[in-house]
Amino acid sequence: MQLVADVPLTAKQTDRLKTAVGESTMNAIEHGNGFQADLPAHLAVLATDAMLRVRILDHGGDQIIPAAETPDLDAKLAGLQSPRGWGLFLIKNMVDEMKVDTDSEHHIIELTFTLEGAGA
Amino acid sequence: MKSQPLQATTRLNHGVAVIDLTGDIDGGEEATLQAAYAEAAQHCAGPMLLNFGGVGYINSTDIALIVGLLARARTERRHLLACGLSEHYREIFEIMRLSDFMTTYADESAAVAGADLA
Numbered sequence: 069m070q071l072v073a074d075v076p077l078t079a080k081q082t083d084r085l086k087t088a089v090g091e092s093t094m095n096a097i098e099h100g101n102g103f104q105a106d107l108p109a110h111l112a113v114l115a116t117d118a119m120l121r122v123r124i125l126d127h128g129g130d131q132i133i134p135a136a137e138t139p140d141l142d143a144k145l146a147g148l149q150s151p152r153g154w155g156l157f158l159i160k161n162m163v164d165e166m167k168v169d170t171d172s173e174h175h176i177i178e179l180t181f182t183l184e185g186a187g188a
Numbered sequence: 189m190k191s192q193p194l195q196a197t198t199r200l201n202h203g204v205a206v207i208d209l210t211g212d213i214d215g216g217e218e219a220t221l222q223a224a225y226a227e228a229a230q231h232c233a234g235p236m237l238l239n240f241g242g243v244g245y246i247n248s249t250d251i252a253l254i255v256g257l258l259a260r261a262r263t264e265r266r267h268l269l270a271c272g273l274s275e276h277y278r279e280i281f282e283i284m285r286l287s288d289f290m291t292t293y294a295d296e297s298a299a300v301a302g303a304d305l306a
Contacts, residue, residue: 083274087247087280147259154251155248
């Protein structure tokens with residue numbers, strides 16, 4: 069959070085940022101890098117007066133990333149689906165914009181927060 | 189951010205079996221949560237309240253564990269309630285529709301009062 073200490077986020081945005089970046093980084097470590105300690109996940113923070121953008125990069129570029137579909141809670145409660153599988157859906161709901169990109173080596177998720185008052 | 193190990197204790201409050209959670213729920217804490225559920229179920233056959241007042245951080249893996257508890261409670265036809273969630277996590281429970289199946293209350297007294305009406 070030190071990297072965004074000077075960014076004028078609201079308290080709600082700060083909570084959402086923590087959740088979104090935490091989930092994305094966990095996905096990067098687990099799914100992208102397969103828990104390999106020698107493969108770091110990289111975070112980049114870009115801020116302007118209008119927005120805050122966080123990019124999380126891992127080495128899972130060769131993997132197919134499923135779309136952030138709405139989990140079927142009824143099916144999960146009925147035992148028809150794994151209770152897991154909330155991550156991308158949660159991330160998408162925490163941010164103003166989520167983009168996912170890949171190249172042959174890397175998987176990148178980009179999270180954008182519009183700063184309050186921007187574009188008014 | 190260093191996580192605090194999850195601790196779960198159980199007690200009875202006016203017919204509601206309460207599970208007090210403190211620390212951070214970790215994806216590897218399923219056994220702790222399921223054991224706490226089993227212990228709380230011994231207190232009464234009525235509603236069960238998950239008190240999140242001492243929990244600092246909840247992630248999607250933790251939510252999967254909560255979904256597991258909720259599924260178990262539904263199988264046993266037991267009402268599962270929640271209290272002590274911050275505004276942020278109450279919002280997440282609503283986004284994920286957990287609130288459709290598990291009534292959330294601001295605090296324990298409200299939950300116990302609400303459970304009495306159920």
